[in-house]
Amino acid sequence: THFGFEKVKESEKERKVHKVFENVALDYDVMNDAMSLGVHRLWKDYFMCQLSPTDNTKLLDVAGGTGDIAFRFLQYVKNGNYKNCHVTVCDINSNMLEVGKIRSERLKHQPETISWKEGNAEELPFNDNSFNAYTIAFGIRNCTHIDKVLEEAYRVLQPGGRFMCLEFSRLENSYTQWMYDQYSFQVIPVLGQLIAGQWKPYQYLVESIRQFPNQEDFKRMIEEAGFRQVSYENLTLGVVSIHSAFKL
Numbered sequence: 001t002h003f004g005f006e007k008v009k010e011s012e013k014e015r016k017v018h019k020v021f022e023n024v025a026l027d028y029d030v031m032n033d034a035m036s037l038g039v040h041r042l043w044k045d046y047f048m049c050q051l052s053p054t055d056n057t058k059l060l061d062v063a064g065g066t067g068d069i070a071f072r073f074l075q076y077v078k079n080g081n082y083k084n085c086h087v088t089v090c091d092i093n094s095n096m097l098e099v100g101k102i103r104s105e106r107l108k109h110q111p112e113t114i115s116w117k118e119g120n121a122e123e124l125p126f127n128d129n130s131f132n133a134y135t136i137a138f139g140i141r142n143c144t145h146i147d148k149v150l151e152e153a154y155r156v157l158q159p160g161g162r163f164m165c166l167e168f169s170r171l172e173n174s175y176t177q178w179m180y181d182q183y184s185f186q187v188i189p190v191l192g193q194l195i196a197g198q199w200k201p202y203q204y205l206v207e208s209i210r211q212f213p214n215q216e217d218f219k220r221m222i223e224e225a226g227f228r229q230v231s232y233e234n235l236t237l238g239v240v241s242i243h244s245a246f247k248l
């Protein structure tokens with residue numbers, strides 16, 4: 001019938017769209033692995049251990065992209081058999097969210113444990129005091145106004161809620177920083193060209209890492225947004241750092 005035909009066409013289109021998104025995600029994941037030599041997986045695992053969710057954790061993962069942090073959260077909660085937990089993935093780019101949804105279906109997550117919301121970190125589409133945990137991994141660096149992102153994080157967290165950020169940072173030792181800069185500026189754009197066929201975005205990536213405030217300056221900004229007990233920890237000699245804070 002006509003209806004049946006439409007249906008076949010629709011599912012074929014969906015399949016094609018999914019394919020396009022998948023390729024984007026694939027590029028994204030391959031680049032992450034290539035540039036960090038796979039270490040970004042360990043950083044994200046460790047990040048989730050530091051958050052150590054328990055029963056009733058309502059997490060908002062901002063700039064959540066294709067779900068890397070959210071999926072680790074759900075796995076952690078499942079392993080620990082924690083009850084009544086939920087994660088909301090928020091990202092400004094709906095394509096990334098679409099890829100995330102497909103990945104999530106493949107991983108067979110309980111649909112009621114995860115939701116997806118398009119939105120800007122600087123103007124979150126959520127009510128005040130809606131979550132008790134907030135994460136942002138490799139996302140705040142891309143935002144125009146870091147202070148607005150922090151203000152919004154503070155607003156949507158409940159009193160007692162925790163803020164955690166995983167981001168590229170400054171190396172502890174200036175000589176290693178120099179070597180790292182040589183690697184970043186000379187190798188990463190080349191890898192981008194070879195693997196993803198694009199130079200510019202990866203040059204931008206390296207520059208954005210260099211422009212982001214160092215550990216101490218970022219800590220001060222978090223305090224200025226009203227957070228308390230602000231601390232940070234360097235991973236891999238300071239290539240990335242984890243900042244943690246509470247709304248009290």
Ligand code: SAM
Nearest residue numbers: 063064065068091092093096120121137139142
């Ligand atoms: N958190 C994920 C991870 O660790 O794999 C994704 C990180 S990815 C490098 C950066 C993400 O930030 C992208 O998905 C991008 O769409 C998102 N992003 C950039 N600016 C944003 C903004 N102002 N608000 C929300 N998301 C944003």
